[in-house]
Amino acid sequence: MRLARLLACPAGVSLTYFALAAASVTFARFTGGVAMVWIASAMLAGRLLHLPEHRWTPWLVGSAVASALATGLWGFGWAAAVPLAVINIFEAASAAVIWRRITKAFWPYETLEWVASFYIGIVLTVPLLSGAAGAFTAWVIYDQPVIDNFTRWIIGHSLGLLACLPVFHFIYGRLGRGRSFLPPREMLPQATLIVGAFVLVTVTVFALDMRALLVFPLIYLVVCAATQPSAILTLLPVLLMLIGGVMTFSGRGPIAAMDWSMGDRLQFFQLYVAVTVLTALPLQCERAKRVLELRRMKARIAELESQRPAA
Structure with a gap:
């Protein structure tokens, strides 16, 4: 199915990432800080899960460019575009790596252990690390309040990964094989x-x-x-x-x-x-x-x- 493979290719994922990131920084920055809703990382991680790690580069680079463009055009501005893009891509890649590790360790016979690891490793730990880096970046470049941005980042990114990563995992599992979801x-x-x-x-x-x-x-x-x-x-x-x-x-x-x-x-x-x-x-x-x-x-x-x- 040509459309399915197009949506799952680096260009399709990068365009989707740009659309999601642009929507977040345009409509979800209610206080002038970081976006309070963030789904793009879950989307990218969902695609990376179905690719060998040595093939990740085109998807990572394309999404990083998309993130930088969204931040530069509608978000914080160009000064923070590249650092925040690196942090966002690190977040998505880390979530994908942890998902693979816990799946290898626990799936399918220890599903409760897998779910607990998903909550702790992906939903909690990854946003804590990326949130600290993102809030520090906003403070250094724009003198934004660290605690406020840190809190908003954790909530938006953590809930985005929890609610959307399982969905995108299934969707790209089908699209990557040329099938409709x-x-x-x-x-x-x-x-x-x-x-x-x-x-x-x-x-x-x-x-x-x-x-x-x-x-x-x-x-x-x-x-x-x-x-x-x-x-x-x-x-x-x-x-x-x-x-x-x-x-x-x-x-x-x-x-x-x-x-x-x-x-x-x-x-x-x-x-x-x-x-x-x-x-x-x-x-x-x-x-x-x-x-x-x-x-x-x-x-x-x-x-x-x-x-x-x-x-």
């Missing part, structure tokens, strides 16, 4: 029912000002994590971010009604999405483990059947 044709009736109901629930929740209703998309996604394949489940966090994010940014829904600044409301929404993924991820990992074990069991039974002597 959408559900296959034989799964379309089931996918239409599940996704359509989720869209209806999410739109209803974010059209009202009742915060208690926010639990319903979370419960829906958790149930789907335990029962639905990845091709369907991956669409749900994306739809939640698109529908909920647009409605919150436009001033509608339970989060937009909070008496906070727009930046704090968007970070709370990002936290809401991250908690939803945080709750569903262990169930999806356990389901994937059981599917793999069932396939191996069937393959072993078929092998034994083939070796049985004829009566």
